[in-house]
Amino acid sequence: MKKQQKQQKNAICIKRMCKNSQEKLSKYAEKYSGITLISLVITIIILIILAGVSISLVLGENGLFTKAKNAAENYKEAAQNEQKMLDAIDQTIEIETENLPTIEEAITGGENFAKEENKKITDGKTIMWLPKGFTIVNPTEENTIKYDDKENPKIDEGIVVQDPQKNEFVWVPVVNINDMVYCQAHPTNGTVRYDENKNKLICSECGAEATPNFAGKLYASGTGNAFDGTKSNTTYQEGNGIREPDVVTSDDEKQENLKIVLENYADGNDANTFKTELQAEFNKMATSVGKYKGFYIGRYETSNLSYVATTYNDVSIGQVVQGASTIGGASWYKQYVSNKKIGNEYTNIATTSMIWGCQWDATMRWFLSCGGYKADFVKNSSNKGNYSGSVAITGSKTEYAVNNIYDMAGNVWDWTIEANRADSRILRGNRYDGSGSEGPVSIRGSETPLAQVGYDGSRSELYINL
């Protein structure tokens, strides 16, 4: 009790002395405008000593400030871990109580299984969604599909599905949407969550009524950086560094490029028109991933690209199939549109596009969470991609697939929608003459969107509409 009283007294004393000294110092400062910061600090320290409080109690490794800072950080980490645990429990309850159909049932059901509606299915551990009209490819009929037990495939092995046009995709689970996106207005203190009643993504800081703009959480601070699944970059600076969604104005403001990327191009459209469109697309994708807890990634690099198109309507419909060779050489603008058009026949059910940077990173984190050779692959892709020196057809070798997704490492660079600086778009996974150890599947490359070179291809993503 006595000790407490003494401390309180000291604290009051310090306050007073500091206040007095502040007044004195400002007077000094007026008089001698050359007063240094060092002398100010020394004065304050002397005042603290005079007040009878040990400096080590306040400053230093075990001081009050450090302890307070650590406590705040520990709390944040604990809260995040708790959220992860709650998400996992949430999913377990869903699986146990909803009596969901299994993956085997979906395979056996064939075309009839998801004929009428989107179907939620489970492998007993994780949940995935099969869009209406899609089928799960029967692994006993397709020898490129690898599961440990073909009778009992696991979502973490990469479940292969087909759309009605026979394009193939693999489901990537995203249990916590906060690992993938953040609110642009609250990059560090906001928590994102899907609200079932409002059917929208909500930021804790913006409030339930707001419709915030979201951004992709990118797991690197720039191009060429090694991938670290625990560090994410939440710096969104318009026109600067890596970020998404955004335009790269140096080329996105040119009319000939806008005519390709804007479906409803009109006179007066500029880079801002495209930016608004990209933001709306990103928000939709993010909301879908928050709602369905995952998305689909193209099983192969996108083929059937356009080379001579000058308008949106001229651009060809991309394909995601094995054995294709038209996978590079078109500008980013044309590849972006080809990827968007893959799902042209089912726009009321699902949406396709070129993959976003945060989706590529979500796939990397999925591989990391699978452990073993899949986790190693993220940092060293040697022997797990085409580095032969020349381009190969899509899905050329089963060794080049991880979780049944082909050629993410090597072959052609895969273009993404992620922006870099004011003049480039980000590509991932390196190319046929690269190195799987120095530039593995997680690596970021950067290129002007106008480049039309054989080693620059792209990859698609697909999400279920809200």
Ligand SMILES: [Zn+2]
């Ligand atoms: Zn917010």
